[in-house]
Amino acid sequence: MKNMESKRIREEYLKFFENKEHKIVKSSSLIPFDDPTLLFTNAGMVQFKKFWATDVPLPYTRAVSCQKCLRAGGKDSDLEKIGDSGKHHTFFEMLGNFSFGDYFKKEAIEWAYEFVVEKLKIKEENLWVSYYKEDLETKKIWMKFIPEKKIIPLGEKDNFWGPAGDTGPCGPCTEIYFDFGEEKGCKKEDCKPGCDCERFLEFWNLVFPQYDKQKDGRLLPLKRRGVDTGMGLERISRILQKVETNYDTDLFIPIIKKIEEISNFSYEENKKNFRIISDHIRGIVFAISDGVIPSNEGRGYVLRRLIRRASLSGLDLNLKEPFLYKLSNIVIDLMKDVYTELSQNKEIIEKVIYEEEERFLYLISSSRKIFFDIVKKEKEAIDGETVFKLYDTYGIPKDLIEELALKFNKKIDWNQFEIFMERQKEMSRAKSKMGIKLNPILISEKILETEFVGYEKIFVIGKLVSIYSCDNLYYLVFDKTPFYPEKGGQIGDRGIISNDKFKFKVLDTQIDE
Ligand SMILES: [Zn+2]
Numbered sequence: 258m259k260n261m262e263s264k265r266i267r268e269e270y271l272k273f274f275e276n277k278e279h280k281i282v283k284s285s286s287l288i289p290f291d292d293p294t295l296l297f298t299n300a301g302m303v304q305f306k307k308f309w310a311t312d313v314p315l316p317y318t319r320a321v322s323c324q325k326c327l328r329a330g331g332k333d334s335d336l337e338k339i340g341d342s343g344k345h346h347t348f349f350e351m352l353g354n355f356s357f358g359d360y361f362k363k364e365a366i367e368w369a370y371e372f373v374v375e376k377l378k379i380k381e382e383n384l385w386v387s388y389y390k391e392d393l394e395t396k397k398i399w400m401k402f403i404p405e406k407k408i409i410p411l412g413e414k415d416n417f418w419g420p421a422g423d424t425g426p427c428g429p430c431t432e433i434y435f436d437f438g439e440e441k442g443c444k445k446e447d448c449k450p451g452c453d454c455e456r457f458l459e460f461w462n463l464v465f466p467q468y469d470k471q472k473d474g475r476l477l478p479l480k481r482r483g484v485d486t487g488m489g490l491e492r493i494s495r496i497l498q499k500v501e502t503n504y505d506t507d508l509f510i511p512i513i514k515k516i517e518e519i520s521n522f523s524y525e526e527n528k529k530n531f532r533i534i535s536d537h538i539r540g541i542v543f544a545i546s547d548g549v550i551p552s553n554e555g556r557g558y559v560l561r562r563l564i565r566r567a568s569l570s571g572l573d574l575n576l577k578e579p580f581l582y583k584l585s586n587i588v589i590d591l592m593k594d595v596y597t598e599l600s601q602n603k604e605i606i607e608k609v610i611y612e613e614e615e616r617f618l619y620l621i622s623s624s625r626k627i628f629f630d631i632v633k634k635e636k637e638a639i640d641g642e643t644v645f646k647l648y649d650t651y652g653i654p655k656d657l658i659e660e661l662a663l664k665f666n667k668k669i670d671w672n673q674f675e676i677f678m679e680r681q682k683e684m685s686r687a688k689s690k691m692g693i694k695l696n697p698i699l700i701s702e703k704i705l706e707t708e709f710v711g712y713e714k715i716f717v718i719g720k721l722v723s724i725y726s727c728d729n730l731y732y733l734v735f736d737k738t739p740f741y742p743e744k745g746g747q748i749g750d751r752g753i754i755s756n757d758k759f760k761f762k763v764l765d766t767q768i769d770e
Contacts, residue, residue: 260497260498260499261377261494261497261498262498262507263490263491263494263506263507263508264507264594266352266377266490266493266494266497267323267350267352267490267595269376269377270321270323270352270372270488271321271322271323271352273368273372273376274319274321274354274368275321277319277368278319279317279319279320279321279354279355280316280317280319280320280321281320281321281322282304282320282321282322283322284322284323284324284325284595284596285298285303285304285324286298286547286548287325287326287327287543287544287547287549288547288548288549288556289303289304290304291307292306292422294422294423294424295331295422296330296331296555296556296559297326297327297328297329297330297331297544297556297559298324298325298326298327299326299327299328299331300324300326300351300353300485300487301322301324301326301351301352301353301355301485301486301487302353302355302426302464302466302485302487303324304322304324305320305355305357305485306425306426308355308357308481308483309357309358309425309426309466309469309479309480309481309482309483309485310425310426310469310479310480311480312480315357315358317357318356318357318358318359319354319355319356319357319359319360320354320355320357321352321353321354321355322352322353322355323350323351323352323353323490323595324350324351324353325348325350325543325596326348326349326350326351327347327348327540327543327544327559328346328347328349329347329348329540329559329562329563330556330558330559330562334347335347336562336566337663339532339533339536339537340528340529340530340532340533340536340570341529343501343502343503343504343532344458344491344492344495344502344503346491346503346536346539346540347536347537347539347540347563348536348539348540348543349489349490349491350489350490350491351487351488351489351490352487352488352489352490352493353485353486353487353488354368354484354486355483355484355485355486356483356484357481357483358480358481358482358483359483359484360484361465361482361483361484362394362395362398362465362484363398364484365463365465365484365486366395366398366399366402366431366463367398369433369461369463369486370402373433373461377493377497379435379496379497381402381403382436383435383436384403384407384433384434384435384436385403385407385408385409385433385434385436385449385450385457386399386403386407386408386409386431386432386433386434386450387408387409387410387411387415387416387431387432387434387450387451388408388409388410388411388416388429388431389410389411389412389413389416389417389429389430389431390410390411390412390416391429392416392429392431392465395429395431395465396408396410399431409449409450409451411432411450411451415432415451416429416430416431416432417429417430418430418462418464418466418485419464419466419470420470423470423472424469424470424471424472425469425470426466426468426469426470426479426485427466427468427469427470427476428464428465428466428467428468428479428482429464429465429467430462430463430464430465431462431463431465432450432459432461432462432463433459433460433461433462433463434450434457434458434459434460435457435458435460435496436456436457437455437456437457437458438456439456441454441455441456442454442455442456442457443456458492458495458496459492460488460489460492460493460496461486461487461488461493462486462487462488463484463486464484464485464486464487465482465483465484465485466479466482466483466484466485467479467482490508491503491506491508491509494506494507494508504528504531504532504535508591509535511587511590511591512534512535512538512539512584512587512588512591513531513535515583515584515587516531516534516535516574516584517531519576519580519583520571520574520575520576520580521575522574522575527573527574529570530570530571530573530574531570533566533567533570534567534570534571534581534584535584537563537564537566537567538567538581538584538585538588539588540560540563541560541563541564541567541581541585541610542585542588542589542599542606542610543596543599544556544559544560544563545560545602545605545606545609545610546596546598546599546602546606547598550609551564551609551613553656561613562660564581564610564613564614564617565617565657565660566660566663566664567581568581568614568617568618568621569621569660569661569664572621572625577618578618579610579611579614579615579618580614581610581614582607582608582610582611582614585603585606585607585610586603586607589603589606620654620657621657623651624651624653624657624661625661627647627651627653628647628653628658628661628665629665631643631646631647632662632665632667635667637666637667637668638667638668638669638670639662639667639668639669639670640670640673641670641671641672641673641674641675641676641677642673642677644658644669644670644671644673644674645674645677645678645681648674649677649681652751652752652753652762652763652764682748695725695726695727695732696725696726696727697723697724697725698724698725698726698731699723699724700722700723700724701721701722701723702720702722702723702736703722704722704734704736707734707735707736707737707738708736708737708738709737709738709739709741710737710738710739711738711739711740711741711750714739715739715752716739717737717738717739719735719736719737719738720735720736720737721733721734721735722734722735722736730764731761732767733754733761738766739752740752740763740766741766742766742767742768743765743766743767743768744768748765749765749766749767750763750766751763751764751765751766
């Protein structure tokens with residue numbers, strides 16, 4: 258078995274199946290174009306889903322692709338595993354060959370074996386396979402190549418695949434494993450594929466879609482049964498490059514080197530933070546390139562979380578200024594030959610990352626220390642009252658509290674938090690019924706109305722037109738504002754008002770009808 262570069266693995270794979278009359282199809286966007294049930298493209302089959310389930314005319318009956326995938330939100334998210342695991346990713350590339358009503362189990366298995374043993378030169382003795390326990394047809398085909406004791410039956414959880422969203426094609430699957438040898442494993446007698454230890458690495462999953470799952474859960478026969486396979490490029494690269502984890506392959510080394518260069522920390526001593534940053538930056542670059550912009554919901558929120566988590570890991574490496582944007586070029590250089598859109602979007606990718614990083618670092622600069630000081634004495638969970646204090650007294654937004662809690666391995670009692678929140682709302686309702694008397698301190702200008710610009714911007718430069726006081730609190734009136742007032746059951750926005758001479762903490766925003 259020779260060391261093989263990831264670039265060559267991609268090429269060999271596409272070429273191998275092209276020679277078996279497969280059409281090479283370009284990776285589709287990370288944003289699924291016709292599947293509202295799916296946040297991101299999470300497998301090679303997503304762009305072909307309709308070819309199995311409906312009567313659409315087929316442009317080809319065999320296809321092969323290298324698909325960009327993101328699993329960072331929704332039910333298949335691997336986000337929490339990143340850092341500790343050397344084999345999971347949010348963004349990854351999936352090599353896949355597909356049949357739409359064309360070949361089925363026999364050819365799929367024979368070709369997979371041929372590719373692995375003859376093209377990749379993986380030794381037969383390192384191979385194990387699993388199959389769905391009721392799919393004896395698959396077992397029989399494997400017995401031509403693999404000793405029976407290395408063909409393992411697994412249940413529905415592991416070897417029945419799909420659907421990718423809530424409905425659509427699904428069916429039994431068979432997985433191919435690489436055996437790193439007994440000494441890498443748990444050494445238990447019943448250690449075999451499916452075991453939690455590090456001995457076996459699943460690197461290729463061959464799915465046989467033969468059912469079409471309905472909204473009510475029924476499994477109907479697929480109009481066109483077929484084959485849908487997925488091989489993680491990062492994992493097969495790790496095997497062929499004979500390295501310890503996916504992060505030690507040529508897909509990650511240049512990114513890790515760059516982080517070492519800008520941080521002056523070493524990967525060996527800071528594996529978790531380096532893995533989070535190098536994993537997330539790939540997802541960040543590809544998501545922005547496919548048109549996602551950081552926001553507070555849906556895909557934009559997933560992107561925002563990736564940037565925030567990578568930034569937090571950067572802070573652990575003493576990277577207090579924006580740095581992720583500098584890594585985007587490395588990712589683009591590594592991938593631009595395969596994904597040509599990256600070069601065209603280079604500037605916008607860098608700009609979006611920089612702006613989001615800068616904003617996050619501003620938000621986090623005070624919050625992180627306060628959070629840490631307050632929660633360090635708490636054990637595993639942070640009680641609702643403390644969370645409320647972080648939110649109410651220190652003005653740390655809820656999603657940031659959540660992010661910091663994850664970072665410091667603490668759980669949060671949100672139910673209790675809601676009770677404190679409700680209590681505060683009642684108090685402020687009672688207060689506004691009583692009416693408060695404001696003492697004017699400065700009125701430089703009378704205005705009829707403050708212009709609200711919060712739908713477009715969260716930072717804005719406004720003109721201070723009057724100041725009032727009451728009970729040691731100050732009330733400032735501006736000509737325009739991004740702060741949303743208490744209205745329609747929603748509480749007023751909080752934040753900061755500052756210029757180079759003063760800084761005000763905004764505790765509440767009220768409207769004077
Ligand atoms: Zn084991």
